[in-house]
Amino acid sequence: xxxxxxxxxxxxxxxxxxxxxxxxxxxxxxxxxxxxxxxxxxxxxxxxxxxxxxxxxxxxxxxxxxxxxxxxxxxxxxxxxxxxxxxxxxxxxxxxxxxxxxxxxxxxxxxxxxxxxxxxxxxxxxxxxxxxxxxxxxxxxxxxxxxxxxxxxxxxxxxxxxxxxxxxxxxxxxxxxxxxxxxxxxxxxxxxxxxxxxxxxxxxxxxxxxxxxxxxxxxxxxxxxxxxxxxxxxxxxxxxxxxxxxxxxxxxxxxxxxxxxxxxxxxxxxxxxxxxxxxxxxxxxxxxxxxxxxxxxxxxxxxxxxxxxxxx
Numbered sequence: 001x002x003x004x005x006x007x008x009x010x011x012x013x014x015x016x017x018x019x020x021x022x023x024x025x026x027x028x029x030x031x032x033x034x035x036x037x038x039x040x041x042x043x044x045x046x047x048x049x050x051x052x053x054x055x056x057x058x059x060x061x062x063x064x065x066x067x068x069x070x071x072x073x074x075x076x077x078x079x080x081x082x083x084x085x086x087x088x089x090x091x092x093x094x095x096x097x098x099x100x101x102x103x104x105x106x107x108x109x110x111x112x113x114x115x116x117x118x119x120x121x122x123x124x125x126x127x128x129x130x131x132x133x134x135x136x137x138x139x140x141x142x143x144x145x146x147x148x149x150x151x152x153x154x155x156x157x158x159x160x161x162x163x164x165x166x167x168x169x170x171x172x173x174x175x176x177x178x179x180x181x182x183x184x185x186x187x188x189x190x191x192x193x194x195x196x197x198x199x200x201x202x203x204x205x206x207x208x209x210x211x212x213x214x215x216x217x218x219x220x221x222x223x224x225x226x227x228x229x230x231x232x233x234x235x236x237x238x239x240x241x242x243x244x245x246x247x248x249x250x251x252x253x254x255x256x257x258x259x260x261x262x263x264x265x266x267x268x269x270x271x272x273x274x275x276x277x278x279x280x281x282x283x284x285x286x287x288x289x290x291x292x293x294x295x296x297x298x299x300x301x302x303x304x305x306x307x308x309x310x311x312x
């Protein structure tokens with residue numbers, strides 16, 4: 001037993017090789033230019049949202065407070081995975097130290113957990129606004145929406161501490177090639193040379209609590225919203241109510257559907273090219289599209305943006 005432990009320590013993996021999004025040289029150069037542009041656009045869009053929400057008093061409302069938090073989250077979220085994606089496209093398969101891989105994993109899990117609960121908080125805000133409009137100032141007073149946002153961030157952080165601790169405790173003494181563009185849970189579990197049943201169980205239970213719990217809150221909110229809209233007497237009132245929810249529903253639908261497809265099973269998932277392509281949707285596409293979707297038909301954001309522009 002002691003000899004096997006000594007052998008495992010001698011052959012312990014100190015770095016992982018990330019294969020990246022693509023190994024084709026000609027395609028990598030094109031994809032690098034595309035994803036670098038998308039990354040810069042994502043940072044620009046979300047920075048603009050945060051700036052508008054902070055500097056315009058007409059946007060000092062719970063809905064925009066959550067939107068500002070979401071934009072901060074998207075910038076952090078995309079900055080965790082995009083650098084390794086870009087490095088892989090620029091230089092090909094690249095090594096990542098074990099510690100750096102675990103840090104990336106920790107931040108990624110934390111931000112994805114925060115996003116789940118933050119989207120649920122935004123759904124609850126829309127529920128109160130449409131179903132309990134007279135009580136909205138009381139039910140969504142500053143202490144409440146600030147508390148919901150803090151709970152979202154702390155919930156993601158707690159989930160990440162538990163998951164990352166379990167994954168770090170595993171032994172990696174065999175192959176060290178990750179068929180992915182960042183350090184994700186499933187590829188790391190696939191490379192472990194020890195039993196991962198307990199880690200898989202922890203991963204599954206935390207997914208149930210954070211992901212499914214927040215999804216159920218969001219779905220319950222929108223079921224109540226749907227009933228309230230259906231009972232509204234005028235078509236104009238229905239359309240106005242729907243317009244306040246459409247953006248959040250679109251963002252939530254894209255994010256939850258992709259994450260649910262990849263992470264809903266407790267068994268280890270093989271790191272296929274399909275999984276990498278789907279990961280691009282929720283790590284790159286949703287942070288880019290969220291500001292556009294939320295602000296495309298939002299007149300208050302349009303007015304605030306026009307005030308920011310220099311006079312002609």
